[in-house]
Amino acid sequence: MADPFEVRMRFTSQLQHLNASVTSSQKAALYALKYRDMDEDLHSCILEQLERQNSMNTRANIMYFIEHLCDMAQKENHMEFVRMIQRDILRVVDAVAPGDGSGAANVKVVRRVLAALQSKSLLPLQTLSDISACLNERDRDLPPGPSPRPRRSTTNNQNSNNSNSNSATTNGTRVLDKRQIEQRIEEDRERHKRLRESIWAVEAEGDGEFERLWGEGSEVGEDDVLAGEEDRGERRRGRIG
């Protein structure tokens, strides 16, 4: 049997190094399920990492990881993880997208993950709508215009990189640095790519495929006429047919 301390350390490290790839989330989730007898311990690791001063991106990645964990826990029929997440969901949301504005960029992440959990019936609808209303308020509370991140000078671009590279603080709030933003952009793109990979998939049974094709069809439009005319032109020249 593995040393509980070591398991904890390893899992913590995995959480800290999560990235946008599905495999990294799945790897950590598999690890958690492998040591499911220590589930309470591992769950506390998740909370700990969320509430520690990890970067905004790490917290977002842990949020996405939670979706994977609940998903796989359900499949493995080890609902304890799901129950604990449900119990602590408010804490999780508060940690990922704090109300002070520093986690504003994570609000969309939280929304997305919660919606996904709800659609898999891993989260009661009531909880979701409660949290959603709360997040809306948070959105509204944000001061309009200026963002909670350091001023980026437009006049001296060369310097802006250096001046922002370490997370400075403005007006006492913790802010994002340029590298973090760029990392998030890349990670979101990566996630989006994954999302698009399954965009075409239809269930094997039922009329899903038919419905999709039917929906994709459209009335004859001017571009169809245009395409037809071009085809006719080609035919006349004897290239086709």
Next chain:
Amino acid sequence: MGQFYQNHQHHGHFSAPHNQMQPGFPNQQYRGNQQGFRQNQFSPVQDRRFSGPGQQGFPIHGQRGRGHFSNLHWTSNGRGIGRGQFDQHPSMVNQTGPGPQQFAPQQTPTQQSNFEQVPEDSGDPDDNPFRPSKALQVEDESSTLNAQQVEATQNGVPAEGQKMLPPTGRPIPKGPQDKSGQKFSFAFKSKAPTTKPDLSQKMREPAPRRDAVSSGPGPSGTRTKTRETPSEHTLKRATGPERHAPRKEEKKVEKREEKREMRLTKAPLTLPPEFAASDSVYFRKPGNESVVGSGTYGKVFKAMHVYTKQLVALKKIRMEGERDGFPVTAVREIKLLQSLKHVNVVSLQEVMVEKNDCFMVFEYLSHDLTGLLNHPTFKLEHAHKKHLAKQLFEGLDYLHRRGVLHRDIKAANILVSREGQLKLADFGLARFFAKRRQLDYTNRVITIWYRSPELLLGETQYGPAVDIWSAACVLIEIFTKHAIFPGDGGEINQLDKIYAILGTPMKTEWPSLVDMAWYELLRPVERRHNVFAEKYKEKLTPAAFDLLSSMFQYDPAKRPSATEILEHPYFVSEEPAPRQAIELRDLEGDWHEFESKALRKENERRDKEAKKEIQRKEQQKEKEREKRRSSMTVSTERDAKRQQTARPG
């Protein structure tokens, strides 16, 4: 032109008889050729593998590789008179020696006639020596295709050379006529309606005319792997002459034929030596001299068709680092381009495979907008600018109507001909979009200076408005010669550049702003005001300013479509009316971003060197001065040391 490839086959056959005289080599070649036609077209990979040198195998393999290519091109042949036809004779002549003139007239320029001529050829007694012995021929006939193939694989047996004949499936020669015609029948039979010839013929017939141009093989006298005619290849192998020897003879023969062949309406082409030596039908200057563009996609070369003298741009498809074979992005680009046909969209003439490289062959245009706008002296008049702008939006209008997003509109991707005609190019990022539904696309598109704010803020459900934004940026460049948002390459800085001129976006003008994926992430630091009018109103005509203001709206839904833009007063009513920039005819040289960049770099380099030179000289002076000084100090130091050492001593 297309004729070339047909000829390959002929050559192969002709060389075969010759081979009998020179056992060993010829056989293999013959076989190789045949196999090439049969198999290679299906397995290019194999070609590659086989093309490796092997003592015996070389000829075959070389031919195989070529067989593949020629197959690709095969379709185009069979029509028109080509130089290839003439080539055929020379090779025959070379090998057979006797009576070249007699052959020549009999062969008519068209493929059909070749077939018909087989019997006529029989009349030529000179051919007899080359014809295989009867026994051999019989044997040939009896052998099946399979057997031949098997034999073909065992190379190097001299006797087999005579067996080469079987594939043709020609009847056993009976009469003296037949015998005399042996060589010819032999040669042409391969084309006669046996299994193989049928195939080749079939392939030839449905060929679209268009391809014919492309299919022309490189001029003769090239290396084994190139698209030279097989006959020449074999010739070289067999006789081992220097490369150019055979070509000279060919030319002689051509002349002769011209005299005899009255039906020949077109004078045979004589190529300048440069073209004649070209490996490819598209001649390009060696090395990097012909490069007119380069990017992540690969390189673009300027080239000239050796026969039509037509200029083309060859876009080489990068295969390096492609683990999964032919890049799917290139397939997408080709498919897209093939579906497009508009005066303001660059036309893809063909796709060509050559020496294991794949090229997209485009019409060539001398300039692009970047190059033109950066031209040291040439100035566009306002009417010219308007005409260019109009063409740009006519091209875009066409694309958007056809359901295509270009996704890389920028000055460097907009080509301009010597007549002032504008064409959109580089469809490497383009895709079809769903007009009636909003789909999800990647937002990592469009060169960042030309990228619209919604893309920068992470939108993945976008449409033609992204191209309109890019086009607006180009328009500014046409008017002012300078990019409007020259960021540092990062998303954050790019948005700042936009905010600095257009002000920070507001929810009132762009309701879906807050739904952008990275809205929170990239929130502006402070509120800015729109200074577009301040900066550009002076530089633009009233209508142009109005048009650009509408195109630079944050809300993509509010930007005008290309169709609407073309109806704007700027194009419709405001003076001056658009006028084609035919003055470009007199502009010397080609002006692309690539060349202007190179020029700039060259200038910078010169400046640097000049500075360095100055520095070096100064340093030298300084050193000399130092030396003088140090020599003095050294001497004094020495003295001091001496004194020091002297003291204790």
